[in-house]
Amino acid sequence: MRDSHPGESADVRAAQHLLDLAKEQGFAFTRAATGDDGPLRGVRESLEFVDEVVVAGFSHSCEATRRRRYSLIVPGGMPVTHRVTGDALTVLQP
Numbered sequence: 001m002r003d004s005h006p007g008e009s010a011d012v013r014a015a016q017h018l019l020d021l022a023k024e025q026g027f028a029f030t031r032a033a034t035g036d037d038g039p040l041r042g043v044r045e046s047l048e049f050v051d052e053v054v055v056a057g058f059s060h061s062c063e064a065t066r067r068r069r070y071s072l073i074v075p076g077g078m079p080v081t082h083r084v085t086g087d088a089l090t091v092l093q094p
Contacts, residue, residue, distance in 0.1 A: 018092035
């Protein structure tokens with residue numbers, strides 16, 4: 001876990017902690033746009049599911065999806081089995 005900075009809110013520290021936990025659980029995160037504050041996109045793939053998390057800020061611009069893997073090509077992409085939209089704390093909740 002990264003060191004917190006003086007003046008950071010409890011919500012920011014909690015979201016950073018949950019982001020660290022997601023990394024420990026196998027999510028690989030990349031910046032979806034340039035800049036230090038660009039959205040983060042995390043992906044974790046297993047034999048059964050593809051999980052994706054997008055953290056675009058700490059307000060209501062975050063989303064997580066779980067898609068079941070199929071051996072067939074499905075028009076429109078794999079069906080979503082679970083979706084969460086909300087703030088970073090809600091989306092990153094284990």
